[in-house]
Amino acid sequence: EVHLLESGGGLVQPGGSLRLSCSASGFIFSSYTMSWVRQVPGKGLEWVSGITGSGGITYYAESVKGRFTISRDNSQNTLHLQMNSLRVEDMATYFCAKTRVGFSDWGQGTMVTVAS
Amino acid sequence: EIVMTQSPATLSVSPGERATLSCRASQSVSSNLAWYQQRPGQAPRLLIYGASTRATGIPARFSGSGSGTEFTLTITSLQSEDFAVYYCQQYHNWPPITFGQGTRLEI
Numbered sequence: 001e002v003h004l005l006e007s008g009g010g011l012v013q014p015g016g017s018l019r020l021s022c023s024a025s026g027f028i029f030s031s032y033t034m035s036w037v038r039q040v041p042g043k044g045l046e047w048v049s050g051i052t053g054s055g056g057i058t059y060y061a062e063s064v065k066g067r068f069t070i071s072r073d074n075s076q077n078t079l080h081l082q083m084n085s086l087r088v089e090d091m092a093t094y095f096c097a098k099t100r101v102g103f104s105d106w107g108q109g110t111m112v113t114v115a116s
Numbered sequence: 117e118i119v120m121t122q123s124p125a126t127l128s129v130s131p132g133e134r135a136t137l138s139c140r141a142s143q144s145v146s147s148n149l150a151w152y153q154q155r156p157g158q159a160p161r162l163l164i165y166g167a168s169t170r171a172t173g174i175p176a177r178f179s180g181s182g183s184g185t186e187f188t189l190t191i192t193s194l195q196s197e198d199f200a201v202y203y204c205q206q207y208h209n210w211p212p213i214t215f216g217q218g219t220r221l222e223i
Contacts, residue, residue: 035213044217045152045160045205047210060211095160101148101150102162102165103152103162106159
């Protein structure tokens with residue numbers, strides 16, 4: 001059974017940084033593209049970033065390009081999202097998702113609050 | 117960027133009835149279209165991929181159709197657990213992957 005568990009969310013001031021992690025199990029992690037998707041409370045879903053199985057290619061939404069960095073450690077079955085220069089509009093629940101044809105499996109999400 | 121537009125924003129139906137949700141893409145996405153269900157307080161769940169293929173464990177009352185720019189999610193014999201928000205998403209031309217704004221299915 002696929003299991004994805006996010007961690008690292010919390011309260012940060014505008015301009016601050018956070019590093020999210022997603023621990024994966026139940027599948028061959030290195031074989032899958034992984035993504036981060038976020039959701040502002042009460043709003044819709046927004047794809048944030050993706051990374052290929054090898055980690056060799058990364059993708060970003062324009063809204064986070066240059067501020068967020070996605071990475072993965074296939075030896076530890078872990079996905080990361082380094083978030084710098086955080087803005088109030090980055091406040092959301094961040095989900096990691098196994099990506100193939102669509103997002104087949106999701107974690108439960110970790111909440112990021114950006115406020116002074 | 118491909119813009120996904122869902123209609124209606126809210127759909128009111130009764131248990132046992134049929135619900136039809138629509139999704140339109142601003143340009144062709146071929147059949148690279150997925151549908152998700154999100155219940156309150158939960159992560160989204162993949163229902164349909166490839167426009168019409170049910171994901172593992174999804175009941176047969178959920179069906180998807182369409183290709184190109186027009187897509188439909190049909191839910192027959194609505195059950196109480198089906199009342200949720202539904203999102204369509206294209207993965208034809210990314211980045212970025214884009215979602216529709218969602219349709220709330222309510223009693």
